[in-house]
Amino acid sequence: MMEVAELRPPDADAFEPEFPTRRDTHRRNFNLGAELALTQFKLKYTGSILGYVWSLLKPLMLFGIMWLVFSAFMKVGGSSPRFTMQLLVAIVVWTFFQEATSSALSSIAGGGNLIRKAYFPRWILVVASTVTAAMTFVINLTLILVISVPFGQLDLGLRSLLIPVFIVELYVLVLGISLLLSALFVFYRDVGQIWEILSQVLFWGSAVVYPFSMVSAHSATLAKLVAMNPMAQIIEDVRHALVTPHVPWTADIAGGGLYLVPLVAVIGVTAVGWVVFHKLTPKFAEAL
Amino acid sequence: MKQNAIALRDINKCFRVPLDRSTTLKYKFTHPRSTSRYRELHAVRGITCDIPHGQFLGITGPNGCGKSTLLKILSRIYKPDSGSMSIQGRVSPFLELGVGFNSELTARENVFLGGAVLGLTRAELRERVDRIISFADLEDCADQKLKNFSSGMQVRLAFSVAIQADAGILLMDEVLAVGDARFQEKCFDIFSRYKREGRTIVLVSHDLGAITNYCDRALLMDHGQIIDDGNPTEVTAHYRRNIGADSDRTAxxxxxxxxxxxxxxxxxxxxxxxxxxxxxxxxxxxxxxxxxxxxxxxxxxxxxxxxxxxxxxxxxxxxxxxxxxxxxxxxxxxxxxxxxxxxxxxxxxxxxxxxxxxxxxxxxxxxxxxxxxxxxxxxxxxxxxxxDEEGRLGFVDLGGRWDHTASSIDTMAHSALSTSQ
CATH class of the missing domain: 2.70.50.60 (abc- transporter (atp binding component) like domain)
Structure with a gap:
């Protein structure tokens, strides 16, 4: 008798129907998000000779130019202590904000095939995109700490323990904006251009390349206004916590209960982003 | 105890296909009142259907009959405009092979990525990755980039990943349309296994032969509605009669x-x-x-x-x-x-x-x-x-006639014995 070889797939164990639990679904979603984020991170550097170095070079180049123009030629940082470090930290924070939002902007529109052919909560694509940028940010920030601390360039203290709080605040802000932008971008391609302009405005309005003291010296009211801008608040507070205590907390600049304004703004932006994203989610597959 | 895996009640889906798509805000601002002209495409109309656990259901119908839209609704990719849908169990849609694959990644990395899209975790995949790669006959190039693979190799890899899905409800759209005869045979083999295991399968296909051979029940759709539901042999015969009548456009x-x-x-x-x-x-x-x-x-x-x-x-x-x-x-x-x-x-x-x-x-x-x-x-x-109303296999009818003889003497065993000596 000839034996008929049965073609067996790798996993032919008896199958048991299962009913998904909430926890199980969360686990699978988390896994997919992590896989997508890691893949994007990896893909960003495959095929380039310098690889990750680019992610470091970009903020460093920007820092070099800004330092030359604002610190060396225009001496804007003159009065502010450790302005060079302030500038570097601010630029690393800004680069993250810029890269995360601009890459997340097209995360839904660019994930067309996945959205049309597979089911998973769509926000995973946005989270994966922003997490990819966050990985670069965390690595860059760590590198700065590792290099600068031995040279005594950073004045660390107990207040530095607040850094994670600001990072979380920054990430929530980035996520909220990204949800809003990525959902709108599916339907209106102008959003890309609009965001480019808006983020330029935000860049110059967030005291990235000049010390906050310059604004305060100009007008206390203007300083209060700028301190209410979440990006300015995050950057200035990171400077205070990490670089030097001689830079005041934005809460002290704003005074009174106004220090809550940026926090409320972050929560508000995120809530709006979340609501808009959810409202538009069912239409993604049809529009792409 | 025997509950339906999928229950659909009066599902409707209508696409608004814009005649002039406005994707710029400028258009919206300059034409605030224009509700932009569009054509309504009623893809799925009032579908009501129960699919019990363990059933292998085939859906067929001419192009544009709404069968793929219905499958996408079941997959939760499209949201129906009205109607209710309840699904008991985990669903794995296969609308295309290799969803999520990236050509810049290696075969091994793609197993993890494609697996994650199917809902498998990294730990589960780490355990299976070697078997998946060997099932696809790709041991020698597991660490090569996918873009250097032939399309046949890519399909093999995608297929070995796809069959890992451990969901109880599988939704498939024309997976059989790709690949050569050997690959299709492999697909059918997997279908038989799924059927034995008692999974619920919904297969959308033009391949009437596959539907007759594998499905327990078939639906025939046309213009967004179910026009026939029942025994696959009868439903596919109905379809064969119908396409002839339907496509009487002059050629x-x-x-x-x-x-x-x-x-x-x-x-x-x-x-x-x-x-x-x-x-x-x-x-x-x-x-x-x-x-x-x-x-x-x-x-x-x-x-x-x-x-x-x-x-x-x-x-x-x-x-x-x-x-x-x-x-x-x-x-x-x-x-x-x-x-x-x-x-x-x-x-x-x-x-x-x-x-x-x-x-x-x-x-x-x-x-x-x-x-x-x-x-x-x-x-x-x-x-x-x-x-061909009889749905015969192959390209041509050789027109041969069948005949047979029968005997009480075991002639076959005799000849086998004589040759082996």
């Missing part, structure tokens, strides 16, 4: 050629000006039936007088294999043209169509009297379908 070429950009060459001394396929009733059809007569008519126009021409045809299967290439010379029918002839029609009559069900392409050509120089050769001028 006339070259005016109204059904084909996309036929390639054409020749001296143009005599030109092919029309090609038709006539059914038994003598009117043009796009579908002919196995076993019934049909006629091909080729109209020609003489531009420069030639004494004699040869008319040739080629019947080609959609995969490019020519099944038959008759011409009037080998057919013993010389076409002599006196100088005053301006136009004419050549007929090729097939009394008993041996072609089995499928899509075919027809090439028509006029050559010089030696069948050497092309006067007008039009490749794939006409596309047509052959419908």
């Amino acid at each position: 006339t070429a070259i005016e109204g050629s059904t084909n996309v950009a036929p390639s054409r060459w020749g001296t143009q001394e005599v030109e092919v000006v029309g090609v038709r396929l006539l059914g038994p009733d003598g009117t043009p059809h796009q579908t002919v039936y196995t076993g019934q007569p049909f006629t091909v008519e080729v109209d020609f126009a003489v531009r420069t007088s030639v004494p004699e021409v040869v008319c040739g045809l080629a019947f080609r299967r959609s995969d490019g294999n020519t099944l038959s290439g008759p011409n009037s010379r080998t057919g013993g029918h010389p076409i002599r043209l006196s100088p005053e002839v301006k136009t004419g029609t050549v007929r090729y009559v097939v009394p008993d169509n041996p072609l089995l069900g499928g899509s075919y392409l027809l090439t028509a050509a006029i050559y010089d009297e030696h069948a050497a120089r092309a006067l007008d050769h039009v490749e794939d001028v006409l596309a047509f379908r052959v419908a």
Whole structure:
């Protein structure tokens, strides 16, 4: 008798129907998000000779130019202590904000095939995109700490323990904006251009390349206004916590209960982003 | 205890296809009142259906009947406009092989990525990755980038990942449309296994043979509605009768050629000006039936007088294999043209169509009297379908007759014994 070889797939164990639990679904979603984020991170550097170095070079180049123009030629940082470090930290924070939002902007529109052919909560694509940028940010920030601390360039203290709080605040802000932008971008391609302009405005309005003291010296009211801008608040507070205590907390600049304004703004932006994203989610597959 | 895996109640889905899509905000601002013109496409209308656990359901129907839309609704990719849907169990849609694959990654990395899209975790995949790669016969190039793989290798990898899905409800759309015969065989093997394991499967397919062979139940859809539901053999027979009736659009070429950009060459001394396929009733059809007569008519126009021409045809299967290439010379029918002839029609009559069900392409050509120089050769001028009500396997009906004998003596065992000694 000839034996008929049965073609067996790798996993032919008896199958048991299962009913998904909430926890199980969360686990699978988390896994997919992590896989997508890691893949994007990896893909960003495959095929380039310098690889990750680019992610470091970009903020460093920007820092070099800004330092030359604002610190060396225009001496804007003159009065502010450790302005060079302030500038570097601010630029690393800004680069993250810029890269995360601009890459997340097209995360839904660019994930067309996945959205049309597979089911998973769509926000995973946005989270994966922003997490990819966050990985670069965390690595860059760590590198700065590792290099600068031995040279005594950073004045660390107990207040530095607040850094994670600001990072979380920054990430929530980035996520909220990204949800809003990525959902709108599916339907209106102008959003890309609009965001480019808006983020330029935000860049110059967030005291990235000049010390906050310059604004305060100009007008206390203007300083209060700028301190209410979440990006300015995050950057200035990171400077205070990490670089030097001689830079005041934005809460002290704003005074009174106004220090809550940026926090409320972050929560508000995120809530709006979340609501808009959810409202538009069912239409993604049809529009792409 | 026996609950339905999927219960659909009056599901409707309507697409608004904009005639002029406004994707810029400027348009919205400058035309605030325009609700932009659109065409409504009612893809799925009032579908109500229960699918019990463990059922293998096949859905078929002509293109645009809404079967893929329904599958996407089940997959939760589209949200229905109205109606209710309840699904008991985890769903894994296979709308395409290799969803999520990235050509810049290695085979191994793609297993993790594609697996994650299917809902498998990294730990589960780490355990299975070697088996997945060996099942796809890709052990030697597991760490090569996917872009360096042939399309066959990519399909094999995608398929071995896809069959890892451990969901209880599987939704498949024309997965069988890709790959060669061996691969399709593998697919069927997996289907049988899923069926044995008692999973619920919904298969959307044009392959009526697969539906008859594997499904417990079939749905026939048309214009967004279920028009037949029941035994796969009966439903597919219903469909075969229907496509013939439905596609009675005239198939006339070259005016109204059904084909996309036929390639054409020749001296143009005599030109092919029309090609038709006539059914038994003598009117043009796009579908002919196995076993019934049909006629091909080729109209020609003489531009420069030639004494004699040869008319040739080629019947080609959609995969490019020519099944038959008759011409009037080998057919013993010389076409002599006196100088005053301006136009004419050549007929090729097939009394008993041996072609089995499928899509075919027809090439028509006029050559010089030696069948050497092309006067007008039009490749794939006409596309047509052959419908076979019996759904037989293969390309042609050899017309053989069956017979058998039976005996009480074990003749086979005898011969086997004698050869082994």
